[in-house]
């Protein structure tokens with residue numbers, strides 16, 4: 001297997017979003033959880049997305065795990081590696097986008113790295129280096145209240161400069177509109193001034209195609225699924241990949257019980273949970289009890305088990321920004337996040353042991369905790385439930401075939417849970 005594209009994703013929902021985008025653009029793609037073990041049997045593919053849970057961990061650890069993934073991908077022939085970050089640039093001044101970018105750039109000897117979280121299909125656009133989420137700048141969007149990485153600055157040149165040891169430049173939309181050669185000239189100019197990375201504007205998919213053509217001539221890029229789309233289209237249009245038809249084949253039905261777990265506190269997920277209350281039983285976890293260790297996972301399991309025979313259930317820790325802030329004030333942000341994630345993983349593990357074979361998880365960190373606990377080594381990409389969220393089928397999993405959907409907190413329509421269940425047979 002010689003890879004046309006190697007990808008390192010900093011969380012598992014982001015990885016499935018990217019794997020979905022590459023698949024729809026014609027690249028045969030597999031998502032692995034961490035660097036694959038030597039004995040994991042992978043199909044012949046054009047792209048591998050190595051999923052890490054490295055977005056909110058200590059920067060040094062994120063760097064070492066990303067470097068190991070890069071080494072594996074380059075060893076399989078990937079001349080270009082995309083470091084997949086969140087389309088809302090989720091990070092803090094301590095990292096981890098800057099430190100990982102710096103390390104990968106040093107490893108591959110790249111002079112200047114293109115960086116863009118733009119993903120127009122989901123409303124993420126970048127203009128003059130400022131990230132917009134729908135119609136509002138990032139710092140006015142719901143991301144200002146994210147439980148782990150509240151985003152208070154929309155200017156990504158500034159945000160990345162605070163995290164990186166190189167200077168950050170800008171390739172603006174006017175330059176981009178003049179085409180790939182104008183972008184190359186601007187990059188050469190920035191690089192000549194010792195600037196090692198550049199935020200590049202993008203508003204429409206056609207912008208991503210120009211970016212993809214330029215990025216494909218480099219060794220490394222950083223961004224969300226939008227730049228993934230651009231790279232995939234460049235690989236196809238230049239004949240480096242023969243496009244595979246995005247399969248409508250769903251594979252054999254898996255059946256079994258269905259459960260939904262929500263740990264995301266995004267506005268989108270809160271709305272999706274409210275709507276799910278109309279179609280399935282919903283249990284709201286008592287997060288205070290989780291933090292004080294008084295059997296909340298067992299209470300959830302006792303509630304879920306008798307109901308699962310009759311249909312899907314949803315268990316959620318999700319709360320409003322005010323409730324999240326109150327819990328964090330009592331217990332600390334990281335301790336609260338970690339304890340809730342581990343409780344979700346406990347619940348998922350027990351549910352799967354007792355017959356759940358189809359699992360829908362809302363939230364990137366939450367998905368990471370659940371998938372790690374289940375020890376799933378990788379996924380094949382199936383039908384698209386919503387932009388950025390595919391049905392995933394386990395590959396090489398000791399527990400046999402399972403279907404999962406790992407939903408980014410911010411993605412999906414108001415009826416996401418019902419939409420997912422319709423496609424997960």
Ligand SMILES: Nc1ncnc2c1ncn2[C@@H]1O[C@H](COP(=O)(O)OP(=O)(O)O)[C@@H](O)[C@H]1O
Nearest residue numbers: 147264317319324337340341363364365366409
């Ligand atoms: N009620 C709550 N109070 C505080 N933190 C919470 C609560 N519910 C979930 N969390 C934590 O918030 C974080 C949500 O992150 P994540 O799962 O990545 O969602 P998203 O995809 O929206 O970013 C997780 O660490 C989760 O454990």
Ligand SMILES: O=C(O)[C@@H](O)C(=O)COP(=O)(O)O
Nearest residue numbers: 013014017086087364408409
């Ligand atoms: O790029 C995106 O927005 C997503 O692919 C993503 O990374 C999701 O992260 P979470 O919102 O933490 O699930």
